[in-house]
Amino acid sequence: MDVGISARLERISTGGRYLVVPMDHGITLGPVKGLVDLETTVDAITRGGADAVLTQKGVARRVHPKKNGKGYIVHLNGSTVIGPDSNDKRLTGSVEEALRAGADAVSFHMNVGSEHEPEQMTQLGELTEKAHRYGVPVLAMNYARGDDIDPHDPENLAHAVRLAEELGADVVKTAYSGDPDSFERVCEATRLPVVIAGGSRGTDRQTIEMVRGAMDGGAAGVSMGRSIFQHDDPESITRAVSAVIHDDADAETALREAGLGIEA
Ligand SMILES: CC(=O)[C@@H](O)[C@H](O)C[C@H](N)C(=O)O
Numbered sequence: 001m002d003v004g005i006s007a008r009l010e011r012i013s014t015g016g017r018y019l020v021v022p023m024d025h026g027i028t029l030g031p032v033k034g035l036v037d038l039e040t041t042v043d044a045i046t047r048g049g050a051d052a053v054l055t056q057k058g059v060a061r062r063v064h065p066k067k068n069g070k071g072y073i074v075h076l077n078g079s080t081v082i083g084p085d086s087n088d089k090r091l092t093g094s095v096e097e098a099l100r101a102g103a104d105a106v107s108f109h110m111n112v113g114s115e116h117e118p119e120q121m122t123q124l125g126e127l128t129e130k131a132h133r134y135g136v137p138v139l140a141m142n143y144a145r146g147d148d149i150d151p152h153d154p155e156n157l158a159h160a161v162r163l164a165e166e167l168g169a170d171v172v173k174t175a176y177s178g179d180p181d182s183f184e185r186v187c188e189a190t191r192l193p194v195v196i197a198g199g200s201r202g203t204d205r206q207t208i209e210m211v212r213g214a215m216d217g218g219a220a221g222v223s224m225g226r227s228i229f230q231h232d233d234p235e236s237i238t239r240a241v242s243a244v245i246h247d248d249a250d251a252e253t254a255l256r257e258a259g260l261g262i263e264a
């Protein structure tokens with residue numbers, strides 16, 4: 001692997017494990033809880049043990065002073081839930097802009113199975129070529145989404161993560177399939193580190209058990225947004241997620257040591 005790519009991957013991970021907190025939802029969902037005062041949230045989650053935060057380019061200046069030396073990823077496409085088709089993610093920036101914004105890596109969202117898959121596949125292929133010219137790693141966010149597509153089906157997820165490797169990505173994020181055994185089949189589909197999205201926020205216990213299950217299935221960590229940044233105490237929930245990812249804690253230990261209720 002190119003030395004620049006491996007050096008930058010180390011800035012967004014710890015010992016090959018990834019706790020990335022994406023906060024690009026300001027385009028998708030608008031200024032939801034946790035993103036209005038972005039600075040306070042970034043400060044809390046990086047103090048809690050996140051390896052990296054991820055945003056769109058425009059808010060980079062609000063992120064850097066508050067990220068406590070942790071990694072930074074710039075996301076390069078987007079859509080809104082009020083637009084005609086939220087699966088139709090359009091390019092929002094370039095590798096050069098991401099580098100000017102101080103990024104250690106770039107990310108790109110692809111909806112495998114949607115009618116926009118062909119264009120997004122071309123764009124991801126072009127992005128990995130461009131990013132690698134600069135030694136910049138690419139996190140592919142490859143979801144199985146589209147009409148009549150089951151977004152948690154392990155075969156669909158395995159296909160989505162494999163596609164990311166075939167197109168040259170360095171890390172791939174996808175949805176969790178629901179249990180460690182089926183997620184193991186997803187992770188076996190690729191040699192890339194696989195990280196999971198969190199989806200809409202559940203209870204603390206659901207969040208931490210999902211992370212534990214994914215790690216037991218072979219995941220390398222998370223790219224988990226709403227479950228963390230919409231939490232009343234983002235620092236503590238990050239601490240609990242970090243205990244599972246970085247210290248291999250079980251769910252109860254992680255919740256207890258983070259000061260979160262076991263049944264919460
Ligand atoms: C709002 C959602 O359904 C998320 O899964 C997004 O699609 C993922 C991403 N972080 C985004 O906001 O684009």
Ligand SMILES: O=CC(=O)COP(=O)(O)O
Nearest residue numbers: 022197198199224225226
């Ligand atoms: O960029 C978005 C993600 O990686 C996942 O966000 P979520 O809120 O955890 O689904």
